[in-house]
Amino acid sequence: MKYCQQCAADLHYRIPEGDDKPRYCCIECDLVFYQNPKNVVGTLPIFDGKVLLCKRAIQPRKGKWTLPAGFLENGESSLEGAIRETDEEAGASVKVSANSLYTLFNLPSINQMYLFFKVELENLDFEPGIESLEVQLFAEEEIPWKEIAFPVVKTTLESYFEDRKNNVFPVRMFDVHHSADKVISTTLISENKV
Amino acid sequence: MKYCQQCAADLHYRIPEGDDKPRYCCIECDLVFYQNPKNVVGTLPIFDGKVLLCKRAIQPRKGKWTLPAGFLENGESSLEGAIRETDEEAGASVKVSANSLYTLFNLPSINQMYLFFKVELENLDFEPGIESLEVQLFAEEEIPWKEIAFPVVKTTLESYFEDRKNNVFPVRMFDVHHSADKVISTTLISENKV
Numbered sequence: 001m002k003y004c005q006q007c008a009a010d011l012h013y014r015i016p017e018g019d020d021k022p023r024y025c026c027i028e029c030d031l032v033f034y035q036n037p038k039n040v041v042g043t044l045p046i047f048d049g050k051v052l053l054c055k056r057a058i059q060p061r062k063g064k065w066t067l068p069a070g071f072l073e074n075g076e077s078s079l080e081g082a083i084r085e086t087d088e089e090a091g092a093s094v095k096v097s098a099n100s101l102y103t104l105f106n107l108p109s110i111n112q113m114y115l116f117f118k119v120e121l122e123n124l125d126f127e128p129g130i131e132s133l134e135v136q137l138f139a140e141e142e143i144p145w146k147e148i149a150f151p152v153v154k155t156t157l158e159s160y161f162e163d164r165k166n167n168v169f170p171v172r173m174f175d176v177h178h179s180a181d182k183v184i185s186t187t188l189i190s191e192n193k194v
Numbered sequence: 195m196k197y198c199q200q201c202a203a204d205l206h207y208r209i210p211e212g213d214d215k216p217r218y219c220c221i222e223c224d225l226v227f228y229q230n231p232k233n234v235v236g237t238l239p240i241f242d243g244k245v246l247l248c249k250r251a252i253q254p255r256k257g258k259w260t261l262p263a264g265f266l267e268n269g270e271s272s273l274e275g276a277i278r279e280t281d282e283e284a285g286a287s288v289k290v291s292a293n294s295l296y297t298l299f300n301l302p303s304i305n306q307m308y309l310f311f312k313v314e315l316e317n318l319d320f321e322p323g324i325e326s327l328e329v330q331l332f333a334e335e336e337i338p339w340k341e342i343a344f345p346v347v348k349t350t351l352e353s354y355f356e357d358r359k360n361n362v363f364p365v366r367m368f369d370v371h372h373s374a375d376k377v378i379s380t381t382l383i384s385e386n387k388v
Contacts, residue, residue: 003198005199005205011199018324034265036265036267039231039233039307073215073231074302074305075305077383078300079367099384101298101383104272106272108270108274113233113272173272189271192293192365
């Protein structure tokens with residue numbers, strides 16, 4: 001980040017007046033450019049006890065299996081974004097229940113937050129979108145655990161298979177910590193067992 | 195947004211190749227500038243059944259009462275950000291329980307998501323930070339309902355006083371819709387009654 005988006009003057013990285021953190025600030029018009037975490041939203045789509053996974057057609061983790069998810073866009077709610085991504089990546093329509101919010105992940109090392117919603121597939125009409133090579137339903141014993149693209153996906157799947165033993169699905173929040181691009185720990189932070 | 199932050203060339207608002215939404219794109223270096231929703235994180239601080247509120251020293255809603263909350267920063271988890279804001283705005287230290295995540299609000303019209311965590315005050319050592327005029331504990335019957343700064347705060351307080359009747363605190367997600375800067379509806383989207 002070198003130039004002001006409003007006046008094209010140079011940016012300096014300094015603490016603005018009244019702030020306590022350094023930001024990119026324009027030396028001419030004083031505009032401050034804040035940088036904040038982004039949200040990734042997705043679904044855990046269920047049909048007849050099986051889970052829908054997508055084989056990634058793009059990097060990172062091309063060829064690995066994931067849940068449909070992507071960056072939340074301006075103008076949409078987290079659930080709307082999750083449903084959109086499910087349509088884009090898996091061509092799938094979903095039914096949303098009253099307790100759809102399921103897992104949240106803080107990834108402070110990469111400035112992201114993930115939210116997954118537990119939803120039901122409306123039918124078996126699904127097909128790979130442009131970012132997927134394949135889309136497939138997996139029973140628990142069929143899950144390709146060693147080929148799962150991201151720890152947030154693995155933890156969401158593990159939570160689901162554990163929780164469905166009791167048919168109780170608390171909302172769980174985890175912190176995921178990275179070191180040199182590798183996940184070093186996933187810690188349960190909040191779980192509303194009621 | 196007029197100029198590229200990397201090379202200072204003009205930006206054009208167009209759909210990048212492989213995308214389906216218009217973005218600000220540099221006409222020289224092709225860099226795409228994505229804009230995504232921001233997260234606001236805060237706490238519902240409880241002490242002896244009373245709730246800590248802050249009277250706002252800044253616009254918007256200067257002089258109105260709010261829960262401590264602010265923009266999530268890069269490099270922190272949502273809970274860390276909420277604890278930091280509680281320290282900054284109310285000078286208060288908090289204890290976090292295993293089911294601290296409490297309310298989430300989607301505000302797609304203003305490209306924000308709010309998260310509130312239910313926490314206990316560690317002690318009565320609190321004082322207004324630079325963005326607060328006063329900080330005060332309120333019993334339910336003392337809450338200044340007509341002087342609450344934001345609907346997300348009012349809904350979080352209402353949820354708390356309702357839920358504590360049963361001492362059950364499900365995580366609830368709401369959509370908040372605006373028209374001409376006024377909130378027109380707050381809809382419950384997800385509630386994990388288990």
